[in-house]
Amino acid sequence: MLRVQDDDAVRAVTLDRPAARNALTPDALDDLRDAVAGAAQPVVYVHGAGDAFCAGADLDTVRGLDGEGGAAFARRGQRTMNAIEDADSVVVAGVDGAARGGGVELALACDVRVATPDASFAETGVTLGLFGAWGGTRRLQRAVGATHAADLSLSGRTVDADAARDVGLVSRVVEDPRAVADEIADNDAAALRELNALLADDADRETTDRREAEAFGRLLAADPFED
Template identity: 55%
Template sequence: MGESTVTVRTRTRDEIRTVEFATPARRNAVSPADLTRLEYALRHAERVGDPVVYLTGVGDAFCAGADLDAVASLSDPAAFARHGARVARLIAECDPVVVAGIDGPARGGGVELALACDLRIATPEATFAESGVRLGLFGAWGGTARLPRIVGEGNALDLSLSGRTIDAEEARRIGLVSRITDDPFEVAVELAANPPAALRGITRRIRDRSDVDAQERAEAELFARLYGRFGEDIDR
């Protein structure tokens, strides 16, 4: 299997489907088209029965989050927020175990997409920030729902209200990542060695199935209102 796109590409590595954010020049920021490609790659992986999907970034970043230059041209920013939330929900609920291999910065929406993965594995160079607050925005791809469940409410408020950057060690300490290793892909290989039916059964039992629909709708609408003010600042 070769590259499916130039911005979100899919390839096979050691028989494991690897989905890559592949725009290193913009630190793998995600455009609306990229969300569509990511959604397609995940649905295809589920349809063909892949047991494990490895999600990572090309170059020196995992994912810088939403591509705000692309968002600026949209007539409906709330639709973009809803689309991102839908893709994050797909990551969280699809049958393959999704492993995020995080090397370098994960910011904003990049953190949120990683939060939706079953496992987040970092290299020592990985860093994390929910940096939207510094632009007068916030993460609208399910982050306000998932982050406190993973790291606790206090840590979630600290990261989201400050926008500060944390390193891999602190991320592991608060539970944002499970392991730190030089090659996160090895963890995907480790998981794929297990029977697929067991992987599916375990993830279905452990995943939190709480209803976040209302939260995502509220996030999308608030994001649109906040982005409207952010866009006005750009125009000045």
């Protein structure tokens, strides 16, 4: 289900179930969590094999669940998405093709989201009588604002890459998303880790200011200007 390829600066994690449009089973969620959270590289690049990024939760799994099992599956997905969001590495989602439901939630858990011109996005849960329960209701609002989040999640409509960029779901539309991961990885690894943690910090202003100053001091103490 997953392929992992490492170099010194980037771990590439490929969702490799193209016949199922890279839909995520419970075991795949666990493997994805371990692959991203366990990376030693400063950047992790997540993308899909074939013509889709990720179709979301595996529907054959979901159809067989009762209420208790459904809640457990949601919590399992939440643990994975939270681990991706909390990873020390900068996690870049390269969306090429369809991102649907949990696939959108996976992209939202990543620090940087870029898309190819062939990418498309839809929160399709509502069309099935469900909704995205891997933390996506919170992350979607944070990414695009309450108005766009309500529109996308309550309508279930599909948006293309340009529309996704316009509302803030992705930051760029590019031909080669991996190049964005490499661009980020060209920077200082310590600075990436410190800055990535600060960008995700939602504490009060006094606390974030203190943490920012402390992180800046740590980087200078390591003498980044030394040749």
